Amino acid sequence: MIGKLKGVVDSFGDDVVLIDCGGVCYEVFCSGRTLQALPRVGEAAVVFIETIVREDFIKLYGFANEAEKSWFLLLTSVQGVGARVALAILSVLSPSELSSAVALQDKAMIGRANGVGPKLAVRIVTELKGKVPAIGAIDAGTLGLQSALGEGVASSNVSDAVSALTNLGYSSAQASSALARVVAREGEDTPTEKLIRLGLRELSS
Numbered sequence: 001m002i003g004k005l006k007g008v009v010d011s012f013g014d015d016v017v018l019i020d021c022g023g024v025c026y027e028v029f030c031s032g033r034t035l036q037a038l039p040r041v042g043e044a045a046v047v048f049i050e051t052i053v054r055e056d057f058i059k060l061y062g063f064a065n066e067a068e069k070s071w072f073l074l075l076t077s078v079q080g081v082g083a084r085v086a087l088a089i090l091s092v093l094s095p096s097e098l099s100s101a102v103a104l105q106d107k108a109m110i111g112r113a114n115g116v117g118p119k120l121a122v123r124i125v126t127e128l129k130g131k132v133p134a135i136g137a138i139d140a141g142t143l144g145l146q147s148a149l150g151e152g153v154a155s156s157n158v159s160d161a162v163s164a165l166t167n168l169g170y171s172s173a174q175a176s177s178a179l180a181r182v183v184a185r186e187g188e189d190t191p192t193e194k195l196i197r198l199g200l201r202e203l204s205s
Contacts, residue, residue: 002026002049002060009038009045015087017062019045028062029083032091037064052083061087067095070133078127080120089113089124099132100173101125103146109173125150142180149176155188161195170203178202 005028007021017038018025028047030038038045047062048069061083063069068090075086092113093101101109107121116124129150132143148154149162149172158179165175182198183190190198 001051005045005047005049005060005062007045009041009043011041012038017045017047019047019062026060028060029087030062031068031087033094034062034064034068034090059083063090065095067133071095071098074128074131074133075124078124080123085113085115085120088115095133097173099143100146100177102128102132103143103150104172104176105129105150106172109171142177145180145183146173146176157190157192157195158183158188160192161199164192164196165199165203168200174203175199 005019005021005026007019007026010018010020010025012018012035015032015035016027016029017035018027028049030047034047038047047064048066050061050063050069050072052059052061061072063072071090072083072086075081075089076083081089089098089110093109097109100106102125105125107118107125110116110124111118111121130147145154145158149159154162161179162172162175165178166172170178178199179195179202181202182195186194186198
């Protein structure tokens with residue numbers, strides 16, 4: 001199986017790139033995020049590959065890094081999530097944002113992708129709970145706090161501070177990530193008002 005391609009970008013399509021490896025052009029399907037990260041036509045490129053073999057086709061799926069590939073494999077392990085839907089999700093969410101979405105059980109974040117309805121979004125965050133890849137994951141403190149929020153077991157001062165920051169227009173992922181840094185410095189017993197103030201400082205820095 002092909003694990004990685006090193007070659008020159010030959011051309012782009014809507015969801016595909018052709019990589020010229022010594023005169024052989026490989027057709028590689030990618031997320032929009034990966035396509036944007038690739039260099040221009042004629043320039044050298046490296047793409048991590050997952051090969052999917054079916055009775056009627058063989059397709060190569062390419063990723064900008066191993067974290068994105070790991071998430072592709074996780075997403076396609078969920079019933080109802082094929083390669084196309086997984087790429088759609090990876091087009092709108094980075095690996096770290098996906099980690100946050102699953103930890104927070106935030107189906108709305110997952111539902112931003114084309115082809116992901118409410119029921120499928122719930123299934124994804126439910127089935128992938130606790131399965132965040134180590135590669136490219138968010139830091140342990142942030143992941144722990146987001147998991148506690150997603151499970152509804154976070155302390156009231158923290159959950160109230162997250163609620164206040166989201167009411168100000170920040171996403172749950174942004175708010176919880178900022179507050180995780182504050183809690184790491186100040187402790188879990190920090191009053192809500194102080195958490196909000198220091199959280200805003202983190203978000204504006």
